[in-house]
Every structure is written in structure tokens, then in C-alpha cells.
Amino acid sequence: MTEEETVVQQMVVQQMVVQPLVPPGAATCTVTFTAIFTRITATRHGMNGATPDSLMLSPTDQFHLRRAYDEAVIGFDEGGCPIGSLLARGDVVLASGRNRRVQQGDPIAHGEMDALRRAGRQTTYRDTTLYTSLSPCMMCSGTIVQFGIPRVVIGENQNFGGNEDFLRERGVQVVIANDPGCIALMERFIREKPELWAEDIAQQL
Numbered sequence: 001m002t003e004e005e006t007v008v009q010q011m012v013v014q015q016m017v018v019q020p021l022v023p024p025g026a027a028t029c030t031v032t033f034t035a036i037f038t039r040i041t042a043t044r045h046g047m048n049g050a051t052p053d054s055l056m057l058s059p060t061d062q063f064h065l066r067r068a069y070d071e072a073v074i075g076f077d078e079g080g081c082p083i084g085s086l087l088a089r090g091d092v093v094l095a096s097g098r099n100r101r102v103q104q105g106d107p108i109a110h111g112e113m114d115a116l117r118r119a120g121r122q123t124t125y126r127d128t129t130l131y132t133s134l135s136p137c138m139m140c141s142g143t144i145v146q147f148g149i150p151r152v153v154i155g156e157n158q159n160f161g162g163n164e165d166f167l168r169e170r171g172v173q174v175v176i177a178n179d180p181g182c183i184a185l186m187e188r189f190i191r192e193k194p195e196l197w198a199e200d201i202a203q204q205l
């Protein structure tokens with residue numbers, strides 16, 4: 001539950017306590033209301049089990065993240081690692097890309113690196129957001145910091161993650177969408193091609 005939701009809920013509970021019409025079974029009413037309130041909040045944002053980070057996704061974020069996911073799906077169909085990315089300046093897409101380790105025999109061509117390469121030279125990255133279907137590895141996180149990209153929207157960090165604090169500690173805003181589609185795609189890839197996944201993250205099986 002977000003801080004905002006907690007505050008609102010506490011206000012509601014306080015109102016119920018001082019409300020003279022509350023019957024003796026007020027405690028039961030409060031519990032019931034809490035459950036309803038949580039459902040309403042999730043519904044208002046169009047998602048179930050929403051996390052605080054995912055509530056920070058704007059419609060533009062959702063659109064760009066979807067395109068990064070589409071890149072990941074293309075990569076999967078190509079037999080590669082299904083990780084897609086996109087660099088945007090507001091509504092404007094500068095480039096999208098995907099992991100091409102298999103397709104190009106290039107171990108450095110992670111989704112984020114591919115999108116940045118395809119975006120070409122930029123005078124500044126200070127007004128950009130990088131979208132990626134999977135939490136960035138240290139190579140990509142280092143590049144994000146090196147290029148001064150201020151904001152990263154991550155599709156999911158359940159199948160891989162751990163560099164979010166590295167980014168946050170360097171002033172990067174990190175938004176984690178916990179997107180079910182991104183999670184399911186990576187789960188399937190890791191299940192079906194564990195050797196390729198181990199190769200991509202430099203781990204021994």
C-alpha cells in the first residue's frame with residue numbers, strides 16, 4: 001500500500017471512529033471498508049495488485065514499455081534473448097532495440113545498448129527516459145549513469161535484477177512496472193533456454 005493510500009485510509013478510519021452513526025460493529029465495518037478501498041484504488045489505476053512504482057506509469061510510459069516488450073517478443077521469435085528496450089524523449093521515440101547476442105553474435109548488444117546505439121548521437125540525455133522489458137544488468141546500468149539518463153522504466157525485475165539501488169544512488173529515477181507480460185516472457189525463455197540465459201548473464205549452470 002502506498003503512503004498516499006495509507007494516509008487516506010487512516011483518515012477514513014478516523015472519520016468512522018468519530019462518526020456518531022457508526023454502529024457497535026465498527027471494527028468489522030472498518031475491515032470491510034479497507035478491502036473495498038484497496039480494490040477501488042487498484043481499479044482506478046486499471047490494474048490489480050498494483051505496486052507503488054507501477055502507479056507511476058503514465059499513459060506514455062505504458063505505450064513505450066509496450067513497444068519495448070514487442071521488441072522482446074521479436075527477439076524471442078528470432079531465437080534470441082527476449083529483452084527489448086526503447087529510448088524516448090517524452091512522446092518521441094528516439095529508437096527501440098532488442099538483445100541481439102544470438103542474432104548478431106554480439107555479447108554487448110543487450111536491449112538497452114542496442115536502443116542507445118540505434119538512437120545515434122544525442123546532444124543530451126537529460127530529457128530522456130529509457131524503457132526496458134527487464135531490469136538492466138550492470139553493463140547497461142553503468143551506461144545509463146555514464147550517459148546521464150535520468151529515468152528508467154523497467155518492465156520487471158523478478159527474473160533478473162539487483163542494480164536498481166546502484167541506479168537510484170546515482171540519482172536515476174527507477175520505475176518498476178511488474179508487467180505480467182514481461183515476467184511471463186522471461187520465465188518462458190529461462191525455462192526453455194537456460195544455457196542461453198546463463199550465457200547472457202555470465203553465469204555457470
Ligand SMILES: [Zn+2]
Pocket residue numbers: 110111112136137138139140141
Ligand atoms: Zn544489459
